[in-house]
Amino acid sequence: MEKTDRKSEILHVAAKLFRERGYNAVSMRDIAKELDIKAASLYNHISSKQEILELTIIRIAEAFTNGINLINSQDISVKEQLTLLVELHIKLTLADPDAMACVNNDWMHLAKQELDYFIQMRNRYEDKFRSILKKGISSGEIADLNVELMLFSMLSTLRTLHLWYGRKKSLQPAQLKADMTRVLLQGIL
Amino acid sequence: MEKTDRKSEILHVAAKLFRERGYNAVSMRDIAKELDIKAASLYNHISSKQEILELTIIRIAEAFTNGINLINSQDISVKEQLTLLVELHIKLTLADPDAMACVNNDWMHLAKQELDYFIQMRNRYEDKFRSILKKGISSGEIADLNVELMLFSMLSTLRTLHLWYGRKKSLQPAQLKADMTRVLLQGIL
């Protein structure tokens, strides 16, 4: 899982720093210093600062794309699909919280081509998520409320999970998934 | 409401650009260009780029502090307090979505002193929000679930309202408040 070669080290250190300070506030010198080398040495492993961002963000975005496609292809109830979506966000967030923070905070700093690709994946993800909610309303499985608001509320919580995880690392993934699903689907009252 | 003097113009333009690209990706030249003046002229109205960020963020943070203090001082049910909290977030977000985005995305770029002040206010805000939830559990008004998770879920949605508003500006504040309260408190099932 964890490659320990130089390139992977650079990507992990960079993601950690990007998460703390944001892409533009982190210099190549900062990344190098964390690895006890000079900035120029980084270029033996990666071609640019932009490439670090691309490799970090696109990988996660593609994982979400693959994940929701798999969930969509299954012939299960809407409630089960939503539960699997919660699980997908939790799994990907816990696997690499630093990279997940980058996806959420620094995607707009991608270069044109990768930016377009990212936005396309994000839009399609939201479209599929929305379709699942609409299907649930049609079938009577979920309440006939404002779909955009339900989508927004769920995605806001799921996408910022990285902010919260870290305070409560004691919580096990399985418990987190159960509690999160309950709160998101049934509310707090 | 809307001061049209130069300083206010600068603050509004800066907040808009910070929201789009982030604090560090916006230069003083960018802000000046938007106002059709030169970067050096900005310094006749503000003392530094840092000051622009401070004036934008601290104002909103203090509004949240005042808002929750007022809600806390009222002798009403927990459900009513939570409804007022939703209303507070909606009111402040709609009043200045650009500045709200700055609060959420660029607070970490505040200078030491203002950063400490901001974090203190944010922590106290979360403590008071958490207390209201706990009081609701004690009184049986809300479900006995993971308090941190409920707090996180509500705050994630309320704090990223600025991301969502703009897509659906058609929605009236009163309707938004009603729908949002329903989704957050009762869930979607």
Next chain:
DNA sequence: GTCTATAAAATGATAGAC
């Protein structure tokens, strides 16, 4: 694979004319 040296550009900010 890492280093030193350095290029080329951008940045926040100031001085002083008008």
Next chain:
DNA sequence: GTCTATCATTTTATAGAC
């Protein structure tokens, strides 16, 4: 209140020695 000119610093990235 805005301008031109400029400074000091930082930035990404490259060239070439070891």
